[in-house]
Amino acid sequence: MDVETGTSSGPELLLELDRDARRGLRAQLEDGLREAVRSGRLAAHLRLPATRALASDLGVSRRLVVDAYGQLLAEGYLVARHGAGTFVADAAGTSAAAAAEPRPSVPRFDFFPGFPDLANFPRQAWLRALRATLRDAPDRAFGYPDPRGALELRRAIAEHLRRVRGVVADPETIVVCSGAAQGFFLLARALDGGRIAVEDPGLPPHRAILAAQGARLVPLPVDERGARVDDLAALAAAEGPIDAVLVTPAHQSPTGVALAPPRRAALLAWAGENEGLVIEDDYDAEYRYDRAPLAAMQGLAADRVVYMGTVSKTLAPALRLGWLVLPARLVDRVVSEKLLADHGCATIEQLALAHLIAGGAYDRHLRQARRRYRARRDALVEAVARHLPGARVTGVAAGLHAIVRLGQAVDGMRLMQAAGRRSVGVYPLGYAYMDVRPVDDGLVLGYANLAEPAIEEGIRRLGRALEDL
Amino acid sequence: MDVETGTSSGPELLLELDRDARRGLRAQLEDGLREAVRSGRLAAHLRLPATRALASDLGVSRRLVVDAYGQLLAEGYLVARHGAGTFVADAAGTSAAAAAEPRPSVPRFDFFPGFPDLANFPRQAWLRALRATLRDAPDRAFGYPDPRGALELRRAIAEHLRRVRGVVADPETIVVCSGAAQGFFLLARALDGGRIAVEDPGLPPHRAILAAQGARLVPLPVDERGARVDDLAALAAAEGPIDAVLVTPAHQSPTGVALAPPRRAALLAWAGENEGLVIEDDYDAEYRYDRAPLAAMQGLAADRVVYMGTVSKTLAPALRLGWLVLPARLVDRVVSEKLLADHGCATIEQLALAHLIAGGAYDRHLRQARRRYRARRDALVEAVARHLPGARVTGVAAGLHAIVRLGQAVDGMRLMQAAGRRSVGVYPLGYAYMDVRPVDDGLVLGYANLAEPAIEEGIRRLGRALEDL
Numbered sequence: 001m002d003v004e005t006g007t008s009s010g011p012e013l014l015l016e017l018d019r020d021a022r023r024g025l026r027a028q029l030e031d032g033l034r035e036a037v038r039s040g041r042l043a044a045h046l047r048l049p050a051t052r053a054l055a056s057d058l059g060v061s062r063r064l065v066v067d068a069y070g071q072l073l074a075e076g077y078l079v080a081r082h083g084a085g086t087f088v089a090d091a092a093g094t095s096a097a098a099a100a101e102p103r104p105s106v107p108r109f110d111f112f113p114g115f116p117d118l119a120n121f122p123r124q125a126w127l128r129a130l131r132a133t134l135r136d137a138p139d140r141a142f143g144y145p146d147p148r149g150a151l152e153l154r155r156a157i158a159e160h161l162r163r164v165r166g167v168v169a170d171p172e173t174i175v176v177c178s179g180a181a182q183g184f185f186l187l188a189r190a191l192d193g194g195r196i197a198v199e200d201p202g203l204p205p206h207r208a209i210l211a212a213q214g215a216r217l218v219p220l221p222v223d224e225r226g227a228r229v230d231d232l233a234a235l236a237a238a239e240g241p242i243d244a245v246l247v248t249p250a251h252q253s254p255t256g257v258a259l260a261p262p263r264r265a266a267l268l269a270w271a272g273e274n275e276g277l278v279i280e281d282d283y284d285a286e287y288r289y290d291r292a293p294l295a296a297m298q299g300l301a302a303d304r305v306v307y308m309g310t311v312s313k314t315l316a317p318a319l320r321l322g323w324l325v326l327p328a329r330l331v332d333r334v335v336s337e338k339l340l341a342d343h344g345c346a347t348i349e350q351l352a353l354a355h356l357i358a359g360g361a362y363d364r365h366l367r368q369a370r371r372r373y374r375a376r377r378d379a380l381v382e383a384v385a386r387h388l389p390g391a392r393v394t395g396v397a398a399g400l401h402a403i404v405r406l407g408q409a410v411d412g413m414r415l416m417q418a419a420g421r422r423s424v425g426v427y428p429l430g431y432a433y434m435d436v437r438p439v440d441d442g443l444v445l446g447y448a449n450l451a452e453p454a455i456e457e458g459i460r461r462l463g464r465a466l467e468d469l
Numbered sequence: 470m471d472v473e474t475g476t477s478s479g480p481e482l483l484l485e486l487d488r489d490a491r492r493g494l495r496a497q498l499e500d501g502l503r504e505a506v507r508s509g510r511l512a513a514h515l516r517l518p519a520t521r522a523l524a525s526d527l528g529v530s531r532r533l534v535v536d537a538y539g540q541l542l543a544e545g546y547l548v549a550r551h552g553a554g555t556f557v558a559d560a561a562g563t564s565a566a567a568a569a570e571p572r573p574s575v576p577r578f579d580f581f582p583g584f585p586d587l588a589n590f591p592r593q594a595w596l597r598a599l600r601a602t603l604r605d606a607p608d609r610a611f612g613y614p615d616p617r618g619a620l621e622l623r624r625a626i627a628e629h630l631r632r633v634r635g636v637v638a639d640p641e642t643i644v645v646c647s648g649a650a651q652g653f654f655l656l657a658r659a660l661d662g663g664r665i666a667v668e669d670p671g672l673p674p675h676r677a678i679l680a681a682q683g684a685r686l687v688p689l690p691v692d693e694r695g696a697r698v699d700d701l702a703a704l705a706a707a708e709g710p711i712d713a714v715l716v717t718p719a720h721q722s723p724t725g726v727a728l729a730p731p732r733r734a735a736l737l738a739w740a741g742e743n744e745g746l747v748i749e750d751d752y753d754a755e756y757r758y759d760r761a762p763l764a765a766m767q768g769l770a771a772d773r774v775v776y777m778g779t780v781s782k783t784l785a786p787a788l789r790l791g792w793l794v795l796p797a798r799l800v801d802r803v804v805s806e807k808l809l810a811d812h813g814c815a816t817i818e819q820l821a822l823a824h825l826i827a828g829g830a831y832d833r834h835l836r837q838a839r840r841r842y843r844a845r846r847d848a849l850v851e852a853v854a855r856h857l858p859g860a861r862v863t864g865v866a867a868g869l870h871a872i873v874r875l876g877q878a879v880d881g882m883r884l885m886q887a888a889g890r891r892s893v894g895v896y897p898l899g900y901a902y903m904d905v906r907p908v909d910d911g912l913v914l915g916y917a918n919l920a921e922p923a924i925e926e927g928i929r930r931l932g933r934a935l936e937d938l
Contacts, residue, residue, distance in 0.1 A: 023662050023683065024493060031661070106609070118608040126817075127603050134596045139587040140575070142785035178647070178811035185810055192500070193492045212809045214492065316611035318816035340681045341654055341810060342647035347787035348595075349815060 017058055025060055027214075029068040037077045037088055048078065048086045071211055079436045089436065109458030110425035113254065113401035113446035114317065117372060121316045125361045129352035137351055145344030147335050149176025149323070153350040156357040157323050161309065165285060166295030168302040169325050175334050176345050178320040180283060180310045181209055187244075187279060187306060188213030189337040190330055194243030196279075197235060199227050201432035202246075203253050206281075210246075219434045220245065226252055226259030229266045236274075244277040245270070249297055250285045254432050254444045256395015256403055264297055271304040277327070278305045284313045284399040286366050289374050303327045311353065313400060314366060321345065321353055373400060379452040380445065383459035388466070400448040403429060409441045410469060418465040424458050486527055494529055496683070498537040506546045506557055517547065517555045540680055548905045558905065578927030579894035582723065582870035582915035583786065586841060590785045594830045598821035606820055614813030616804050618645025618792070622819040625826040626792050630778065634754060635764030637771040638794050644803050645814050647789040649752060649779045650678055656713075656748060656775060657682035658806040659799055663712030665748075666704060668696050670901035671715075672722050675750075679715075688903045689714065695721055695728030698735045705743075713746040714739070718766055719754045723901050723913045725864015725872050733766055740773040746796075747774045753782045753868040755835050758843050772796045780822065782869060783835060790814065790822055842869060848921040849914065852928035857935070869917035872898060878910045879938060887934040893927050 015032040017025050036042040048054070051069060055062040069086055072078040079089045141150075148154065154171035161167035177183045184206050188196075193214040198207060200219035207217055218239045221228045227247050236242045245267065249259035259267075271278050280297050298307040302325075310322035326334055338344065356362045380402055381393050390407035412428025419426045429442030447455055484501040486494050505511040517523070520538060524531040538555055541547040548558045610619075617623065623640035630636035646652045653675050657665075662683040667676060669688035676686055687708045690697045696716050705711045714736065718728035728736075740747050749766050767776040771794075779791035795803055807813065825831045849871055850862050859876030881897025888895045898911030916924055 021662055115612055118611040121608070121611045123603045127600060130599050131596055134592045139590070142587045142590045142787045143584055144786045145789065178815075181809075182811040193490050209809050317613045317812075318611045320614065320811060320813070320815040340650075340678050342651040342789060343786075344789070346647075346789040346815060346818060349818065 015058065017060070026064050026068055026071075029058070029060070029064065030071050033068065033072055034077055037072075042088045044088050046088045047084075048088070050085070071217075073435060079438065081438075107420060107425035108423040109450065109454055109461060111401075111427065111443075111445035111447065111458060112425055112449065113427060113444050114312070115446060115449040116313050116316065116369065116400060117448050118316065119449075120369060120372065122356075122361070122365050125356060125365065126315075126352065129355040129359075129361070130348065132355050133348055133351040137348070141347050141351065145347045145350075147175075147339040147344040148331075149174065149345060150347055150350040150354065152358075153354040154323075156354040157309075158325075160357050160362070161296075161307070161325065165282065165293075165307075166299040167307050167325055168299050169307075173302075173326050173328055173331055175324045175326060175331065175338060176350060177322050177324060177338065178342070178345055179312055179317065179322045180206070180281065180308055182320075182341070183308045183310075183322050183324050184209045185213060185341070186324065186334050186337050188215040189341075190333045191215060191243055191277070195240055197232060197242050197245045198434075199247060199252060200434050201254055201429060202434075204432065206246075207434070217434070218242065222252055222255055222257070224257055226257050226263055227267075229259075229263045229270065232267075232270050242274070242276060244279055246279040246281060248281045248283060250282055250294065251287075251395070251397075251399040253281070253283060254395075254401065254403065254429065256397075256399060256401065258294065258397070261294075264294075264300075268297065268301045268304065271301065276304070279308065280305050281308045283308070283310060285309070286314050287370055287373055287400060288398045289370075289377065290397045298325060303329075306330070314362070314369070315353075319349060319353070321349065373448050376447045376450065376452060376455060377402065379455045380447045380459065383456045386456075387460045387463040401444055401446040404443045404445055406441045406443065406466070409439045410466070411439050413438065414469060415443075415465065418468045419462055421468075422461040422465050424461045424465065426462060484527065486529070495533050495537055495540075498527070498529070498533065499540050502537065502541055503546055506541075511557045513557050515557045516553075517557070519554070540686075542904060548907070576889055576894040577892040578919065578923055578930060580870075580896065580912075580914035580916065580927060581894055581918065582896060582913050583781070584915060584918040585782050585785065585838065585869060586917050587785065588918075589838060589841065591825075591830070591834050594825060594834065595784075595821065598824040598828075598830070599817065601824050602817055602820040606817070610816050610820065614816045614819075616644075616808040616813040617800075618643065618814060619816055619819040619823065621827075622823040623792075625823040626778075627794075629826050629831070630765075630776070630794065634751065634762075634776075634778075635768040636776050636794055637768050638776075642771075642795050642797055642800055644793045644795060644800065644807060645819060646791050646793060646807065647811070647814055648781055648786065648791045649675070649750065649777055650791075651789075651810070652777045652779075652791050652793050653678040654682060654810070655793065655803050655806050657684040658810075659802045660684060660712055660746070664709055666701060666711050666714045667903075668716060668721060669903050670723055670898060671717075671903075673901065675715075676903070686903070687711065691721055691724055691726070693726055695726050695732055696736075698728075698732045698739065701736075701739050711743070711745060713748055715748040715750060717750045717752060719751055719763065720756075720864070720866075720868040722750070722752060723864075723870065723872065723898065725866075725868060725870065727763065727866070730763075733763075733769075737766065737770045737773065740770065745773070746799075748777065749774050750777045752777070752779060754778070755783050756839055756842055756869060757867045758839075758846065759866045767794060772798075775799070783831070783838070784822075788818060788822070790818065842917050845916045845919065845921060845924060846871065848924045849916045849928065852925045855925075856929045856932040870913055870915040873912045873914055875910045875912065875935070878908045879935070880908050882907065883938060884912075884934065887937045888931055890937075891930040891934050893930045893934060895931060 017028050051062050051065040055065045073080055077089055079087050153176055154174040157174055158169035158171050161169045177186055188210045195216040195218060196210060197218050197220040199222050211217055218235055249264060267278055270276060282296055296307055298305040307325040311319050377396055384391050384393050384404055392405050393402050395403045412430045416426060427444040429444050430437030430440030486497050520531050520534040524534045542549055546558055548556050622645055623643040626643055627638035627640050630638045646655055657679045664685040665679060666687050666689040668691050680686055687704055718733060736747055739745060751765055765776055767774040776794035780788050846865050853860050853862050853873055861874050862871050864872045881899045885895060896913040898913050899906030899909030
């Protein structure tokens with residue numbers, strides 16, 4: 001990663017490094033910088049000192065400072081501006097710290113890409129599943145959970161994934177986790193400081209989770225055929241050996257493209273030749289509209305691919321349930337980390353989900369949701385054509401969000417603010433890049449949690465907001 | 470901690486250290502040793518190489534090896550035998566690895582100390598709370614959870630803790646976590662490699678969680694008046710400054726004694742004078758039988774004490790719900806770690822628990838449970854008097870477990886095995902020490918999950934097992 005070095009006229013950072021501490025100097029420096037940004041001590045838009053100047057102040061190597069800046073750029077705390085230096089990101093950035101704070105007021109027309117239709121959560125079916133669980137579960141189910149997950153759920157997931165995604169799944173190689181967020185956490189711990197190539201653009205919160213557990217992230221560019229797998233060799237030559245590659249092959253997050261079949265093959269070949277790991281985040285695989293679904297890559301190389309899934313897009317993020325299907329050699333390590341993290345997921349909800357899947361209600365809910373989301377996607381495409389002249393929509397063959405290319409680059413933060421004033425929530429694509437692009441022509445718009453009239457009205461207002469700029 | 474150095478005739482350990490890795494050498498060495506024990510590559514009872522010999526093999530300082538051995542002794546992977554060296558702990562030890570494996574068959578008369586009465590889980594009340602939640606919760610409750618926990622639950626916990634434990638609790642300083650296990654995880658992350666004094670004997674799984682997140686543990690001895698708080702100064706002089714002290718003042722885990730009032734005062738004075746943190750694990754505070762409950766220490770020094778609670782002893786470990794009441798300055802850091810760990814606990818169960826507490830059903834359940842457990846405790850005391858001549862029961866004024874002093878030291882593993890053959894599960898106190906005591910006269914016996922006739926029969930069989938030895 002190329003890191004701008006800033007100027008020497010930056011502020012005093014008041015960072016203290018403890019050479020005797022168990023944590024390394026780089027981790028301490030990164031923590032110090034994060035704290036300073038979070039606390040507001042380093043205000044938004046402030047220019048950081050040049051890496052050379054800070055290295056000299058702290059008595060550390062310049063490389064260490066460059067790496068630390070690079071890490072915080074990746075996490076969204078900092079922003080590099082070519083030729084101008086490194087700056088503290090806008091407080092409205094996409095860092096973990098920002099996400100921790102309650103959004104002050106949710107806009108009425110919120111195109112947040114992470115949600116399914118929250119009003120469509122199957123409350124009755126879920127209550128029935130809970131009632132059956134509380135009636136039938138043996139007393140021992142109320143003791144400490146199996147850290148791998150309830151066997152009933154692992155069985156149901158294995159059968160489901162085999163059937164709908166072609167995943168080679170065995171209950172013994174599945175670990176149930178608290179959503180994809182904890183899946184990334186567990187994998188980063190198991191990879192133990194390994195170097196992970198991540199799609200760029202990608203999802204900043206996932207990068208922040210990986211980085212917080214010591215993963216070294218390198219950006220793997222994405223084009224209209226998905227992640228540029230051929231770049232891996234050059235990346236490894238420049239950065240060092242790559243231990244794992246995180247991809248979203250079915251529907252790239254956020255661009256929405258599918259990973260082209262030759263690239264899928266090339267990625268698996270890379271994994272085989274380099275003893276590397278592919279992390280296949282199949283986050284919204286359940287939603288396909290215009291094209292035949294491709295089976296998961298994991299089915300082709302179960303010993304090289306970690307498959308990740310979640311109910312956050314099928315039922316609700318609030319359930320905090322996801323799963324990892326692991327190569328056998330990783331199972332013990334991941335289970336051990338899960339045990340040390342929280343001793344396992346709550347049992348009753350796991351059994352309820354197993355009941356929902358095994359009894360067919362999960363499939364029925366998905367079929368109904370697919371129809372609903374397809375209509376909302378069509379409404380988005382129509383509304384963009386009507387209210388955003390010159391814009392086009394991409395990435396809509398699958399999933400719950402689309403990319404809207406405005407046809408002209410805009411300042412993403414200013415657009416967010418202008419849209420916010422009209423009670424519309426939009427999400428600039430530029431902030432999904434590791435090296436944030438404050439000015440870009442892309443927006444990531446989720447459409448699943450808005451009814452068709454709200455989509456129409458939201459896009460109409462977005463058009464007005466663009467005129468405001 | 471004094472670490473036996475072993476002999477130089479130990480096995481080749483086949484450990485590799487990567488000097489360029491982001492993780493420190495000590496952490497790598499510890500991980501390598503843990504892996505080797507877990508995988509069975511280092512078999513139980515094997516003598517490890519002398520620290521000097523291993524340091525020379527690996528090209529690291531002897532201090533580093535001594536520290537790593539010390540850490541694994543603390544976690545229960547290794548056992549020191551005075552004058553004989555350092556050995557791999559018995560596979561039946563209390564390490565995290567052992568706990569991860571399903572217990573092959575649960576004994577019929579299992580005195581496992583961690584359980585409430587699992588058959589008494591309030592299934593109907595819980596289902597009613599879930600039904601009310603699924604009926605009343607707004608759609609947004611199905612989105613991503615607040616990483617601090619649902620506000621409704623934080624309010625209910627604050628009110629409950631103020632009322633029953635004298636805790637100074639504000640919903641803004643409470644973080645809901647996945648049981649005490651995740652509470653320890655979050656605190657260790659927030660303390661960031663800090664040195665924590667932990668009661669010795671204590672709970673090995675909790676030590677393992679803290680150590681896995683980089684905490685440096687030092688043992689604080691316990692006597693009949695609780696943790697020997699006066700030893701803190703000497704400990705700090707020997708080991709270095711102590712950042713936090715983990716105590717179980719209401720009912721020491723596992724000895725069952727209460728922290729004497731002068732020691733409570735001395736501990737708070739230590740915290741004030743040393744800018745130290747007290748972690749008050751109030752794990753079974755709801756159960757008091759023969760003495761007036763002392764309010765939580767936190768009420769006296771809310772800026773110096775982290776209060777921890779859980780429903781694992783009041784409802785069920787399977788719910789994975791607990792809470793931290795934090796000094797204000799720690800809240801942001803802990804919330805940030807929670808966000809990066811799993812994005813927050815599942816919302817529906819949090820709302821159900823809030824409903825249970827606020828509606829009074831939680832209090833009713835506790836009152837009923839207290840009567841039930843008191844009768845079981847009395848049954849244990851009577852059964853010991855009848856079937857274990859020379860033994861005495863201590864630590865029974867509160868909680869869900871007792872210490873049985875056999876009147877003679879026995880080999881804990883052999884007794885466990887002999888009892889297991891008679892389908893009785895017992896838990897030697899010697900394995901709760903950081904420096905494991907394979908031969909000791911204490912047993913930790915939980916009585917809450919066994920009906921009175923089962924307690925009577927289990928203790929009768931334990932008497933037979935003792936005769937077998």
